[in-house]
Amino acid sequence: MLTSPSQPHTPSSERVTVKRLAARGVYDPEEIHGILDAGFICHVAFAVEGQPRVLPTAYVRVGDEVYLHGSPSNQMLRSLVASPEACVCVTHVDGLVLARSAFHHSINYRSVVLFGPAREVDDTERKLAALHALTNRIIPGRWNEVRTPNEAELKGTLVIAIRIAEASAKVRNAPPKDDEEDYALPVWAGVVPLSVVAAQPVRDPRLPPDIPQPAHVTAYLKNHEP
């Protein structure tokens, strides 16, 4: 459905125009936000002495911004804030696409690449709001039941906001597509769906036995069962 050929949205620039397999390009902000909101680990490109590097980190989207956080001395975060622009990628792997020919094997996936300027969030209320949003994005309801950050912890956390100035998504969500003559081959073809699921929680060894599993954890398990 995301690969509708009658896509009404168009890319905002050349660099966010999907070039390889252009029909997989998605430029609808709502669909892009949906893909971002389905995850919490992104990969961030940054430069150290001119050389590109990539690292994973947690993120949350709020409005047209993506928030990252870490230690105040985090090299990646410092580099992003000092650069004119950040580049962030989010990828979900949805299935193995097994075609009749090796060449047409593929992956079903949803990915977003976004570009935009990064700034440090130094306002305490906004830092708290970003961490609140991140925690409750990863596991809804969690923030409300834990000890919230104190002043020292907030001072010890660097939060940055990346404005989503430009973004595009690339989506494949379809059966194999083989060369016409290969459909006659006696080779099994199809899609093996993949998803991320939760297993039963492992209680902290130091948790008193009389503290029951809270409703927000039970709800999370329900939403991530196989």
Place this chain on the structure above:
Amino acid sequence: MLTSPSQPHTPSSERVTVKRLAARGVYDPEEIHGILDAGFICHVAFAVEGQPRVLPTAYVRVGDEVYLHGSPSNQMLRSLVASPEACVCVTHVDGLVLARSAFHHSINYRSVVLFGPAREVDDTERKLAALHALTNRIIPGRWNEVRTPNEAELKGTLVIAIRIAEASAKVRNAPPKDDEEDYALPVWAGVVPLSVVAAQPVRDPRLPPDIPQPAHVTAYLKNHEP
């Protein structure tokens, strides 16, 4: 186990030395290879007009090299071959670490960052071997049952090899670690394990009903069941 403080291996340079939470750094090549071999989607950093970018792509490790492939006009692959060095990251998310304080929430994960020079693989036999390795890494036994690439397909596929010149892994695999005074709080704490699982395959709509699900697909499902 991977975060053993008596780690006998040391980082080969400053840039592959894990700085944030240094105890999570892993420099044992076998453990690094194990993390690489547990996945098939990596994120690659590259530069376009000096600006860092990141994109996802499939990979396979063979020996001390990582192979990527794509269209001969793929901008990312061309950029890597033209650069002195590539940077590739592989990340597995293994669980949500739910602490008593918001500040100590974390993720259990295994990630590798590697650096090395990239070269085009233009020898036909080596290209075939790389694609063979990739296909059978993603789903063991698949290559042997499909139509292998013909000359035109091989010409239409750019394969690059990145030598793993330097690499490090970062691993967290532990219960929450709270501030000592927070252990008295009546807050549930523990780890919610996450994993990637396969669902029942969706047969290609054009697959004749008399072609049964092959043993390699059944074995894959067995190895990726919830």
